[in-house]
Amino acid sequence: MKRITNLIALCLLVTFGATAQINTPQPSPAGSVSSTVGLTEINIDYFRPGVKDRKIFGSGDEYLEQYGSVWRTGANAGTVISFSTDVKIAGQDVKAGEYQILSIPGADEWQVMFHSEKIGGNMNNYDEGKVVAKATVKPMSLDNSVERMTFQISDISADNTSANIHFAWANTSWKVPVTVDFHEAVMKDIAAKTQVNPQNYVAAANYYLNSGENLEKALEWMNKYLSMGENSGQFWHVHTKAQILAKLGKKKEAIAAAQDSMAKAKAFEQGDFGYIKRNEDLIASLK
Numbered sequence: 001m002k003r004i005t006n007l008i009a010l011c012l013l014v015t016f017g018a019t020a021q022i023n024t025p026q027p028s029p030a031g032s033v034s035s036t037v038g039l040t041e042i043n044i045d046y047f048r049p050g051v052k053d054r055k056i057f058g059s060g061d062e063y064l065e066q067y068g069s070v071w072r073t074g075a076n077a078g079t080v081i082s083f084s085t086d087v088k089i090a091g092q093d094v095k096a097g098e099y100q101i102l103s104i105p106g107a108d109e110w111q112v113m114f115h116s117e118k119i120g121g122n123m124n125n126y127d128e129g130k131v132v133a134k135a136t137v138k139p140m141s142l143d144n145s146v147e148r149m150t151f152q153i154s155d156i157s158a159d160n161t162s163a164n165i166h167f168a169w170a171n172t173s174w175k176v177p178v179t180v181d182f183h184e185a186v187m188k189d190i191a192a193k194t195q196v197n198p199q200n201y202v203a204a205a206n207y208y209l210n211s212g213e214n215l216e217k218a219l220e221w222m223n224k225y226l227s228m229g230e231n232s233g234q235f236w237h238v239h240t241k242a243q244i245l246a247k248l249g250k251k252k253e254a255i256a257a258a259q260d261s262m263a264k265a266k267a268f269e270q271g272d273f274g275y276i277k278r279n280e281d282l283i284a285s286l287k
Helices: 001-021 183-193 199-212 213-225 236-246 251-267 277-284
Strands: 030-037 042-045 055-057 063-067 079-083 085-090 093-096 097-102 112-116 131-137 138-156 163-178
Touching: 001 251, 030 138, 030 163, 042 138, 042 163, 055 163, 079 138, 093 131, 112 163, 183 199, 199 213, 199 236, 213 236, 236 251, 251 277
Parallel strands: 055 063
Antiparallel strands: 030 042, 042 079, 079 097, 085 093, 085 163, 097 112, 112 131, 138 163
């Protein structure tokens, strides 16, 4: 009976110990950043070491991270980046999936590697054969020290086809370019969905207008949409038609469409949403 009592007491002690742990801040807290570039979801999960009055990058025992040595580029399990579609990293094809970001710091240049196997903090498992992309980047010196290591997805281009993987820690920063290609996916989507929902004609026409893909087809789709029901009263879409006509070099027709859009915008009781000026500017550019 005594043995049973002792066993119960031990179980209670273990259970209490497991549930009564004290939560304290982690020395290198977890961080995450994500963004959509084109149609590609890019996500970076990492752990953020602090400077803590230490010398971070250099050569010699006084530095935390040595020049010329492979580094996990973060703390704890390192840094993992994922792409929802195929991308190009520094011009190199990389398949959709997860990769660990590793790097070799240097005074004048860094090597940044994307490793297909997640090896955590054990750099002995680094395998050059599992590097799917490698970028040589010039480090930038920062005037203001960054206390906690930081990743960003920065500099997304106006056409949504490129961005930078942006690293900063201590007085050092670097960027690795990423490019995406969504044109083929959009074209397939257009082919599949323009017959399903009339609103898709507008989306398709706008995409063709902005990409310069096939302006005659864009005009055909916009005309088809505007001919349905009371859609011709949607002056914002009539303005898009005017833009397409202008890009096609059909100035007379473009001016007529812009004037039609402007008249309907002026008559709209809830406001013109800025389309009076947009049409005025378009007409002025065509004269």
